[in-house]
Amino acid sequence: xxxxxxxxxxxxxxxxxxxxxxxxxxxxxxxxxxxxxxxxxxxxxxxxxxxxxxxxxxxxxxxxxxxxxxxxxxxxxxxxxxxxxxxxxxxxxxxxxxxxxxxxxxxxxxxxxxxxxxxxxxxxxxxxxxxxxxxxxxxxxxxxxxxxxxxxxxxxxxxxxxxxxxxxxxxxxxxxxxxxxxxxxxxxxxxxxxxxxxxxxxxxxxxxxxxxxxxxxxxxxxxxxxxxxxxxxxxxxxxxxxxxxxxxxxxxxxxxxxxxxxxxxxxxxxxxxxxxxxxxxxxxxxxxxxxxxxxxxxxxxxxxxxxxxxxxxxxxxxxxxxxxxxxxxxxxxxxxxxxxxxxxxxxxxxxxxxxxxxxxxxxxxxxxxxxxxxxxxxxxxxxxxxxxxxxxxxxxxxxxxxxxxxxxxxxxxxxxxxxxxxxxxxxxxxxxxxxxxxxxxxxxxxxxxxxxxxxxxxxxxxxxxxxxxxxxxxxxxxxxxxxxxxxxxxxxxxxxxxxxxxxxxxxxxxxxxxxxxxxxxxxxxxxxxxxxxxxxxxxxxxxxxxxxxxxxxxxxxxxxxxxxxxxxxxxxxxxxxxxxxxxxxxxxxxxxxxxxxxxxxxxxxxxxxxxxxxxxxxxxxxxxxxxxxxxxxxxxxxxxxxxxxxxxxxxxxxxxxxxxxxxxxxxxxxxxxxxxxxxxxxxxxxxxxxxxxxxxxxxxxxxxxxxxxxxxxxxxxxxxxxxxxxxxxxxxxxxxxxxxxxxxxxxxxxxxxxxxxxxxxxxxxxxxxxxxxxxxxxxxxxxxxxxxxxxxxxxxxxxxxxx
Amino acid sequence: xxxxxxxxxxxxxxxxxxxxxxxxxxxxxxxxxxxxxxxxxxxxxxxxxxxxxxxxxxxxxxxxxxxxxxxxx
Numbered sequence: 001x002x003x004x005x006x007x008x009x010x011x012x013x014x015x016x017x018x019x020x021x022x023x024x025x026x027x028x029x030x031x032x033x034x035x036x037x038x039x040x041x042x043x044x045x046x047x048x049x050x051x052x053x054x055x056x057x058x059x060x061x062x063x064x065x066x067x068x069x070x071x072x073x074x075x076x077x078x079x080x081x082x083x084x085x086x087x088x089x090x091x092x093x094x095x096x097x098x099x100x101x102x103x104x105x106x107x108x109x110x111x112x113x114x115x116x117x118x119x120x121x122x123x124x125x126x127x128x129x130x131x132x133x134x135x136x137x138x139x140x141x142x143x144x145x146x147x148x149x150x151x152x153x154x155x156x157x158x159x160x161x162x163x164x165x166x167x168x169x170x171x172x173x174x175x176x177x178x179x180x181x182x183x184x185x186x187x188x189x190x191x192x193x194x195x196x197x198x199x200x201x202x203x204x205x206x207x208x209x210x211x212x213x214x215x216x217x218x219x220x221x222x223x224x225x226x227x228x229x230x231x232x233x234x235x236x237x238x239x240x241x242x243x244x245x246x247x248x249x250x251x252x253x254x255x256x257x258x259x260x261x262x263x264x265x266x267x268x269x270x271x272x273x274x275x276x277x278x279x280x281x282x283x284x285x286x287x288x289x290x291x292x293x294x295x296x297x298x299x300x301x302x303x304x305x306x307x308x309x310x311x312x313x314x315x316x317x318x319x320x321x322x323x324x325x326x327x328x329x330x331x332x333x334x335x336x337x338x339x340x341x342x343x344x345x346x347x348x349x350x351x352x353x354x355x356x357x358x359x360x361x362x363x364x365x366x367x368x369x370x371x372x373x374x375x376x377x378x379x380x381x382x383x384x385x386x387x388x389x390x391x392x393x394x395x396x397x398x399x400x401x402x403x404x405x406x407x408x409x410x411x412x413x414x415x416x417x418x419x420x421x422x423x424x425x426x427x428x429x430x431x432x433x434x435x436x437x438x439x440x441x442x443x444x445x446x447x448x449x450x451x452x453x454x455x456x457x458x459x460x461x462x463x464x465x466x467x468x469x470x471x472x473x474x475x476x477x478x479x480x481x482x483x484x485x486x487x488x489x490x491x492x493x494x495x496x497x498x499x500x501x502x503x504x505x506x507x508x509x510x511x512x513x514x515x516x517x518x519x520x521x522x523x524x525x526x527x528x529x530x531x532x533x534x535x536x537x538x539x540x541x542x543x544x545x546x547x548x549x550x551x552x553x554x555x556x557x558x559x560x561x562x563x564x565x566x567x568x569x570x571x572x573x574x575x576x577x578x579x580x581x582x583x584x585x586x587x588x589x590x591x592x593x594x595x596x597x598x599x600x601x602x603x604x605x606x607x608x609x610x611x612x613x614x615x616x617x618x619x620x621x622x623x624x625x626x627x628x629x630x631x632x633x634x635x636x637x638x639x640x641x642x643x644x645x646x647x648x649x650x651x652x653x654x655x656x657x658x659x660x661x662x663x664x665x666x667x668x669x670x671x672x673x674x675x676x677x678x679x680x681x682x683x684x685x686x687x688x689x690x691x692x693x694x695x696x697x698x699x700x701x702x703x704x705x706x707x708x709x710x711x712x713x714x715x716x717x718x719x720x721x722x723x724x725x726x727x728x729x730x731x732x733x734x735x736x737x738x739x740x741x742x743x744x745x746x747x748x749x750x751x752x753x754x755x756x757x758x759x760x761x762x763x764x765x766x767x768x769x770x771x772x773x774x775x776x777x778x779x780x781x782x783x784x785x786x787x788x789x790x791x792x793x794x795x796x797x798x799x800x801x802x803x
Numbered sequence: 804x805x806x807x808x809x810x811x812x813x814x815x816x817x818x819x820x821x822x823x824x825x826x827x828x829x830x831x832x833x834x835x836x837x838x839x840x841x842x843x844x845x846x847x848x849x850x851x852x853x854x855x856x857x858x859x860x861x862x863x864x865x866x867x868x869x870x871x872x873x874x875x876x
Contacts, residue, residue: 060833064826093859094835237838241821244832248840248859274862283849468864472850475866576834576869579855579862 003050003161005154006075008102009086010095011057011505012461012580014114017589018086018144019054022154029596031734032056032070035507044154053080059094059578061101063209066507072209075105076198081161082108084153086144089119089126090581092259093251099135100170100247104201106194108160109137112153116141123262130258135170145586172246175234179204179227186220204228205240270461270581277582278465287469290462291488298450299492299523306445307493315438318399318406325402332396339390341367342380346387360384373539374694409434424631427621428614436613439670439724440606447496448598450489454500455593459585463503464577471575477559478568479516480509486517487555491548494518494721498728499601505577508568512559514732515742518721519554521547524672528716530692531676535700536709547717550753554718558749561786567741605727612723616670619643635681640666653772654715654751655708655758665715671722707765711758718750752779807842807856807870815843816875823872835859836873 007022009015020027023042032039037056044050055074056067063069075083085102087095092113103109111131113119119126132139138156142149171177183200191199202210203224216224228239235242277286297303313319320326349365350357357363361384369378382390398404406414409430416426457463467481474483482504490497497517504510521529525547533543562568621631623638632638644663651657651665660682668675673691680689683703684696704712720726720743730739759776762768810816818840821828835858836842843857853866 060829062826062829062833064829091859091861094861097833097835238824240829241832241837244829245837248835248837278846278848278855280846280849287849464864468848468853468855469850471864471866472848472852575853575864575866576830577864578834579864581862 001049003082003158004053004078004080005044005050005157005161006053006055006080006083006107007086008055008071008075008083008098009057010059010088010091010098010578012578013057013086013088013091013095014144015054015057015086016593017586018112018114018142018150018153019052020589020592021144021147021150022052029600032074035066035070035734037067037070037507038502047154047158050154050158052084058098060098063207067505069209075102075107079107082110082157084110084112084157086112086114086142089113089115089141090122090124092126092255093248096135096251096254097247099137100250103135103137103170104198106192106198108163110153110157110160111135111137111139112142112149113139114142114144116149117143117146122268125260125262127258131254134254134258170250172243173235175231176204176242176246179224179231182227183224186224187214187216201243204231205243268581270583273582274579277462278468283469287466290457290466291484294450294453294457294485295488295492298446298453298496299489303446303449303492303496304523306449307443310445311438311442312407313405314407315409315434315442316407318404318410320401321403321405323402325404329396329398329401332401336393336396338367338380339393340395341369342382342386342390346382346384346390357387370694372690372692372694373534374690374697408438427631428617431621432614432617433610435617436610439613440602440609440727443493443495443724444598444602446493447499447601448594450496450500451594451597452590454485454503454597455590456585458503459583459589459593461580461582464579467577468579475575477556478509478512478563479555479559480504480506480513483509483513483517486513487520490517490520490522492523494520494522494725495601495728497522498725498732499597501732502597508563511733511738511742512562512568514729515562515745516555516558518725518729518746519558519718520551521717522672522721524722525717527673527676527691527693528668528713531679531697531700532709532713534692534694535697536704536706543713547713550714550717554749554753557783557787558745561783562745564786564789564791601728601731604731605724608730609723609727612726613670616640616667616723620667635663635678651715653759653775654754655711655762656704658703660703661712665712665719668716669720669723669726671724672716675716707758707761711754711761714757715750715754718753719747721746752783756780756783804874805876807844807854807865807873807875808867810842810844810875812844812846812854815841817841818873819876820874821872822874823869827869827872831865831869831873834863835861836863842873842875 007015007019019040019042022044024045026045027040027042030039031037040054042052042054044052053074055071058065058068058071061068061072063072083102083105085099087099099109099111113126113128116126128139128141138160140149140153140156142153144150172180180197180200183203184196187203188196188199199210199214203214203216206228231242232239237245276282309319345365345367346360346363347357350360350363353360353363355363364381364383367380367382368376369380371377399406412434413426413430416429421429454463457466463482466484470481470484474481483501485503486497486500489500494517497520498514501510501513501517504513526544529544529547533539537543619640620635620638622629623632623641625632625634625637635641640663641659644659644666648657648659648662651662660679663682664675664678667678676689676691676693679700680686680693680696683699686695689695700709726739726743729742730736733739733742756776756779759768759772760780763773807816818836818838820838821831821836840858845855845857845862847854848864853864854870855862855864857863
């Protein structure tokens with residue numbers, strides 16, 4: 001027979017550590033159906049017939065928070081054979097509050113008191129047999145971190161599950177017990193005896209979810225209501241508060257005989273750390289320093305190396321083991337720059353003149369050198385003799401330097417060429433599949449670096465302090481103080497940024513963070529900014545900062561607008577957060593958390609990213625050329641170009657209704673920096689352009705007005721992110737409807753922002769149209785209305801949870 | 804009426820009554836802030852809100868708006 005044990009406990013009680021110790025590597029990580037709350041299950045080590053379900057960390061079984069509802073519904077509807085309740089021994093009073101509720105469910109409970117080593121060290125004593133007698137359930141001592149008592153705890157829980165005794169429990173005060181007895185008699189006599197008390201207590205509390213599920217006849221309810229009101233009057237409080245109060249009073253009475261605290265008032269190490277870390281003057285500098293380190297390592301240094309290595313090395317041409325020989329290659333490549341340019345200039349001039357360069361003895365060409373902004377720095381005349389001299393110099397081969405490891409596309413390409421594969425299949429495998437897999441895996445190394453930090457910050461206790469410090473700023477926009485980290489990471493790459501939202505407890509805040517993180521310009525959007533700024537604004541200093549400003553404004557406006565909409569008004573607002581004691585995390589737990597998150601991205605986001613990459617490869621690479629359908633060399637003839645032409649009119653109100661811009665925006669979905677390359681092909685016929693695309697600046701100036709270009713920039717900054725980020729959104733939302741909503745919202749918002757900018761901008765510069773201005777003003781008015789309409793924080797959980 | 808909001812850093816007070824209703828009140832009580840319990844105000848966040856308190860032997864962060872619902876003496 002399979003035994004199911006639920007692991008329940010407060011957040012920060014060591015539940016995850018215990019779960020890992022119990023199940024080892026035998027885990028399945030997923031989500032509870034339809035919600036963003038993580039669900040973990042695993043088989044007990046050496047007992048393959050025992051399944052342990054890790055419930056979300058909760059403080060109570062109230063109907064008001066998503067985690068609590070998930071846990072409650074699981075316990076009530078699935079009825080596990082036993083509950084293993086982990087309790088933090090250094091924080092008994094509040095931890096036992098949940099225990100008093102768990103023991104009412106009619107499911108055998110085993111209490112595992114964790115951190116016994118800490119308790120003993122501080123000189124406090126817990127009399128477990130006394131606690132066991134009073135609570136009416138077995139109590140074991142464990143240290144999840146050191147692994148002591150863990151096996152015993154599991155075995156006690158199995159035993160309790162098999163014996164399946166109803167548990168005796170504590171009593172409330174006279175008036176409450178009186179009402180509960182009446183309720184049991186009036187409504188619950190058909191229910192199993194061991195479940196009656198739970199339901200009776202919930203009916204007494206007027207718990208909406210229970211009342212809905214029981215469908216008590218109105219007459220009976222009125223009768224019960226009288227009893228409840230009598231108790232409320234006698235105890236001068238509302239029913240829910242009476243129960244909560246009495247639970248704590250009861251715990252205090254239990255602890256009086258079972259717990260002895262020595263030396264109260266002495267500062268623990270954690271207190272001393274906290275004094276410094278969230279000190280009035282030091283808190284912000286320390287916070288800034290911690291954030292800087294996280295950013296510096298996971299975005300600018302190690303993170304960039306990791307992403308470059310994965311994208312340009314492993315999934316690019318290749319890389320050098322330990323970087324050996326890289327410096328030598330760069331030197332050689334630099335030395336080749338002048339002869340290379342000469343050869344290129346001469347050959348292209350020869351091609352233009354229609355002569356073979358090897359025989360063009362009368363031809364002279366000019367090699368032009370540019371700086372990073374496309375300004376001419378030097379012009380060198382090249383005649384035939386100079387050409388021959390330059391052509392004799394061999395171009396340095398990157399593979400010849402150091403320990404060269406060819407990239408996967410190169411290796412696969414070699415194999416495909418060797419077996420004589422058809423070009424379209426080679427394209428599908430190389431550009432579609434290998435490219436798609438690269439898009440999925442390319443970001444994983446950087447993500448792992450970030451996850452390592454997150455896991456460390458979370459388990460050492462500093463993450464709660466991040467929320468404490470930043471709460472005031474972010475809550476105004478419907479976000480959590482913890483949203484700071486996703487946004488900060490989002491400046492580097494939105495994908496790990498979105499994944500970092502996992503640390504936010506409140507589902508509403510988390511969803512809001514997922515939706516808005518990619519508004520911040522990520523590293524891949526910088527080339528678009530550089531292109532627009534260089535081509536249309538002469539590289540003006542303000543363009544790049546204004547892009548960040550647009551991103552932040554988009555977050556603020558979206559946050560305020562969305563938090564007032566019905567879909568976001570469902571969750572409760574109170575922000576009462578535990579600030580857990582600081583402690584040093586174990587390496588195993590940190591690494592496991594890092595790997596779990598990375599793996600879940602690959603598994604849950606991988607398919608969609610891969611599929612989108614293949615579809616877009618097809619649209620880009622196929623079309624009608626020379627009258628027949630097939631692979632096309634010229635992007636102008638591709639299906640994508642046709643789609644671009646078909647939808648270009650959509651963007652005309654934004655000032656850039658040509659199909660090239662539409663196509664560029666679509667290719668930006670693979671990776672945002674592709675926008676620049678696509679422009680390079682479509683506006684200049686260049687296969688490859690510099691990162692800021694200076695080769696096509698002049699051509700772009702012919703097509704775009706500065707206003708239209710800025711509108712294009714705003715749209716591409718705010719609209720749907722790249723496929724990899726969309727995959728991350730899907731993974732984190734864990735819900736198709738929410739994923740579509742998030743991406744749809746981003747596109748609509750981007751469109752609205754660009755429309756307002758372009759149309760009103762045209763109006764002020766005297767070239768606008770009346771219809772356009774009216775449309776823009778209407779959209780602006782709607783946004784202002786959504787921003788400033790009155791709003792009241794909701795106080796109850798309306799989100800439907802089904803399990 | 805004196806509420807937790809007005810209590811200065813370093814002071815210890817006793818909870819007299821909880822105002823408000825529904826989820827907010829329940830959540831505050833679930834965390835152990837009930838009638839008669841002692842609360843020590845440890846510090847205010849660097850930006851002025853929320854505040855950090857000690858209740859039932861552990862540390863809790865609570866927004867000033869919510870602290871205003873807690874009557875103390």
